[in-house]
Each structure stands twice: as structure tokens, then as C-alpha cells.
Amino acid sequence: MSSSSRQVSPRWKLFLAALSLLLAGAIWLSGLVDSLTRPSVSPSLTLQQQELSLLAQPAVPPSLQPVLLGGDPREALLQALEGSSPADRNDRQQLLLGLLQSDQEPPVVENRWLTDPLIRRLICERQPSSVDGCVDADVASAAAWRLAVSGLLPLLTVLLGSLLLLVQIVRALRGRLQPWPAVDGPALSLIDVVLLVAGGFVVISAVGVPLVALPLVASFTAGLESPRREAVTVVINYSVMALPSLFILWRQLKALPRAQAPKGGWLQWRWRPWPGAISSAVGGWLMVTPVVVATGWLLVRLVGDPGGSNPLLELVLGSQDPLALVLLGLTAVVLAPLFEEIIFRGALLPVLAKRWGTAVGVVLSALLFAMAHISIGELAPLTVLGIGLALVRVSTGRLLPSVLMHALWNAITFLNLLVL
Known part of the structure; x- marks a missing residue:
């Protein structure tokens, strides 16, 4: 038992964990239902x-x-x-x-x-008069290049990713894959991660912080015009909402005996070697892309477009302000991957894997990752993406490749929106 567990009565921790689970479940369920009323970006x-x-x-x-x-x-x-x-x-x-x-x-x-x-x-x-002189050749040429990038590059990514995925499957069937390292991570209990994810990530961040932060942010951005105002609001809100969970995790890790930490630290960042982290991130991104695309395609074919797209996508599509786009890009490509990977692949996944096995840990952490985005339309594709991120974390034994892969995924999505 960690020192943090000894400072608080186990019964009180159990009560707080149960209450956090109940409130988080209600918040997520309500959010998923409400997301059905949000328009789809499709x-x-x-x-x-x-x-x-x-x-x-x-x-x-x-x-x-x-x-x-x-x-x-x-x-x-x-x-x-x-x-x-x-x-x-x-x-x-x-x-x-x-x-x-x-x-x-x-x-x-x-x-x-x-x-x-x-x-x-x-x-x-x-x-x-004749329409022959109505075409601006430069505009048409630039549009053609944008169209090629937005259409052909995703197709090439899916084809290359499918090939790499097939190669990995064949190698696995032939027993030629390198064995995965042991899943190391913070020595936290299930109650600890429930308090971290349900209590910190959901209840405090999603409910308590906005009640305090939103009025302050609204007054701070009152003099800005749209869409710059919305972009500044997104950055500040996301940064403030991340603080409670990161603070709770910091306190939990600080309470753990430093001598018992595995090589590379509790979160297993293992910054070096950089080339290996980058190649693992790019390979994981390529291989997960066709599976996510197939999942989204199958979902539309079976139930139609369920709606509930991430509001950030609409902000990017509707914005032509350079500063607003930079701020939105900062949130999507830097802040979100760092925060979400620390919580879901750095802390949650190792605890679940040690408790119930790697496969259960991968799937369950991915499902919770998808639910945290509170979008019914993106639930299935984000679960698949979460599985891909978790497999990169487990197969490399490092957190850095999954952070880079997450950042790459968001960056490519962001750039595709800008091209359109």
C-alpha cells in the first residue's frame, strides 16, 4: 500500500471511488446522449x-x-x-x-x-457572355492540388497501413515478432486510478473546473472577436481542465517509494532513443488508420451518420483566422496528446494490465479513452484508435511513442481540415 493510501482511511477512499464512479458514469451517459443532438461534421x-x-x-x-x-x-x-x-x-x-x-x-x-x-x-x-473567361487558372490549379492532397494522401495512407498491418499479422502467425517487454508503470491500486480518472478527469475537470473557469475565461475573452475568442477559450479551458488530474497523479506518484520505481520512471517515458520512438509512432499511425477508417465506414453503413462530432472540428472548418488556427492546432497536436496519453496510457493502462492482463488492459483503457471524448458518433473509431495507441505503448514499453503517435494522428486530421 502506498503512503497516500495510509494517509486516508481505505473506507473513505472506497467511498470516494464509488461516488466518483457513479458521478462519472452519469456525466458520461448524459454527455453521450446529448452528443446525439450535436450536428455531424460530415x-x-x-x-x-x-x-x-x-x-x-x-x-x-x-x-x-x-x-x-x-x-x-x-x-x-x-x-x-x-x-x-x-x-x-x-x-x-x-x-x-x-x-x-x-x-x-x-x-x-x-x-x-x-x-x-x-x-x-x-x-x-x-x-x-461566354463562360470561357470565368475560370481563374491559378485558383483552379491550387484547388486541384488541394483536392489531390485531401483525396489521394488518405488513400495512400490506408493502402500502406493495410500492407504494414498484413505484414505484422503474417509475422505474428509465424512467430517472428519480438516478445513484448513487461508492462511497467506506476504501482497504483484500482481505487487510485478510479480516483484519478473518474474523480479527477471526469468529475472535477469536466464539472467543477468549468463552473469556476468559464466565467473567468468569458470575461478575459470578452474583447476578442469570433473565432479568435472561441480558440482562446478552447486553449484555456483545456489547460485548466487538465490540471486537477495531473495534480492528483503527481501526488499519487510522489507518494510511491522512489526506490521501487522501474527503470525509466513510473510513467516509462524513456525519451531515448528518439529514432525508435518516431518509427514506432509512424508505424502505429499507419497500421491503425485503415482499421479506424473501416470502423467508421461500417458504422455509417449499419446505423447511418450518428452525429455528435467533436465541436473542435467545426471550429477548425469555420475559421480563417491564423491565430485562431494556431491556438486550435496547439490544443489538438500538443496539449491533448500529452494530457490524454499520460492519463490513459501512462497511468491507467499499466494498472489494468497488471490486474487483469494485457489484452483486457488494452481494450478497457481504449474504451474509457473513447468515452472520455463524449461523442457517440466517434465512440467506435476512437476505441479502435485507443487500442492502437495502447498496443504501441505495450509493444515498445515506452510512453513517448504513443504520445507521438497521438500527436501525429491529430496533426494529420487537423491538416486535412485545413486543406479543405
């Missing part, structure tokens, strides 16, 4: 892709158009806009719809839209 992504296809069409060779564009991008965009609810269309989408409907009178266009390349081209094409 329609926005589809519209962005169709707009990009229409812009790029003049610069794409006819032989490549079936691959990059699919069908007629103009007709696809028109059908998507007509199929959306009028209440869900913003002013720009309503204007695009009016310009694409050739059987309707062209709408009145405000001056603020004349810098938009797609709107400017559609206005030109509605004029009685």
Missing part, C-alpha cells in the same frame, strides 16, 4: 469537398476527373445544397444554391462575397 466536410471539386474541375485533366472528382461536381454540389435543410444553410451556402439553380433568377450578391473565388466564378457564368 455534411460540412462533404460540401467543402464538393466546392473544392467544382473549383478544381477546369485544372484536372479529363482522364483524371473520374478519380479525383467522381461525377459532375456542379450537380453534386447542387444536390447536396438542395438536400440540406434551409435552417442549416448559412448565408454563403444559400447564395451558392441560388447561383447554381439555373432555372431561377440569379440572386442579388453583396459586395462582401465578390472576393470569394467560387461565388465570383458562378456569378460570371450566369452572365449572357
